[in-house]
Amino acid sequence: MIIFPLVKIPFKFRFISTLITLIMTLQMSACGTEEFLTAVAPNLGSGSEPVTEIADNHAALISGVDSASVTEDVNPNSANLEVGGTLEITDPDTGEAAFSEKTVTGIYGKLTITSAGTWSYTADNNQSAIQSLAGGTTLIDNLIISSVDGTLHTITITIFGADENNTTANITLSWNVPVQREDNSTLALDEIEKHTIYFGTTSGQYTNQASTNSDAHIITGLLVGTTYYFVITTTDTDGRESQHSTEVPITI
Ligand SMILES: [Ca+2]
Ligand SMILES: [Ca+2]
Structure with missing residues (x-):
């Protein structure tokens, strides 16, 4: 005798392994026994109506932006390469058109996604795997997210x-030593403790500095092709430092 309800179980992704077991069992039972089929049935779920329970979920349909790229050393934010996008989702089942909020750890970075599908990826630009990349080569980071019903989707970051840029050069900066304070009183040479040069690769942001009591100074190790922005101050022997000079941009 064949047990019909078992044959009516719909094909559902999450139960695929169980279903394969069942089909194989049915084929085997073509010349088998009723007892053999009955023994397989409990694997399909608990409760009195397992068929109804399985039929409830329909996989979500996920679309939208699921790939993006970042480039070594290009616009890192606090040393992180960042990119983002938005996925879209529909689901025939009420209340399931949403993503599971979480942070997924990839090989090179992390991806965070909201329930609405907005995602952001961040990777440490300074990690050796990225810094050792040559121009024209790539790494791939695949990050798997899911909807609330468990439908999986992969976001691919290239x-x-x-x-x-390892070519460097040195430059010599020189200046006129000030002879007057801001209040127009005289500033004698022996009242000057030092001059301080501040510089950086962004206007107004001076991440490096060098001091001297001379009227010229050599700055070493500047990257060729890069524009640096310089200002200078004078500090007197009482430790009072002047305001910045006018900024001077120099492309090496
Ligand atoms: Ca669903
Ligand atoms: Ca590189």
Whole structure:
């Protein structure tokens, strides 16, 4: 005798392994026994109506932006390469058109997604895997997210490499030593403790500095092709430092 309800079980992704077991069992039972089929049935779920329970979920349909790229050394934010996008989702089942909020850890970075599907990816630009990339080479980071019903989707991030700019040069800066204070009183040479040069690669942001009591100074190790912005101050022997000079941009 064949047990019909078992044959009516719909094909559902999450139960695929169980279903395969069942089909194989039915084929085997073509010349088998009723007892053999009955023994398989409990694997399909608990409760009195397992068929109804399985039929409830329909996989979500996920679309939208699921790939993006970052490039070594290009616009890192606090040393992180960042990119983002938005996925879209529909689901025939009420209340399931949403994503599971979470942070997924990839090989090179992390991806965070909201329930609405907005995601952001961040990777440490300084990690050796990225810094050792040459121009024209890439890394791939695949990050798997899911909807609330467990439908999986992969977001693929391509990390492009860049050749390192290691060519450096030195420059000599010189200036006219001030002879007057801001209140127009005289500033004698022996009242000057030092001059301090501040510089950086962004206007108004001076991440490096060098001091001297001379009227010229050599700055070493500047990257060729890069624009640096310089200002200078004078500090007197009482430790009072002047305001910045006018900024001077120099492309090496
Ligand atoms: Ca669903
Ligand atoms: Ca590189």
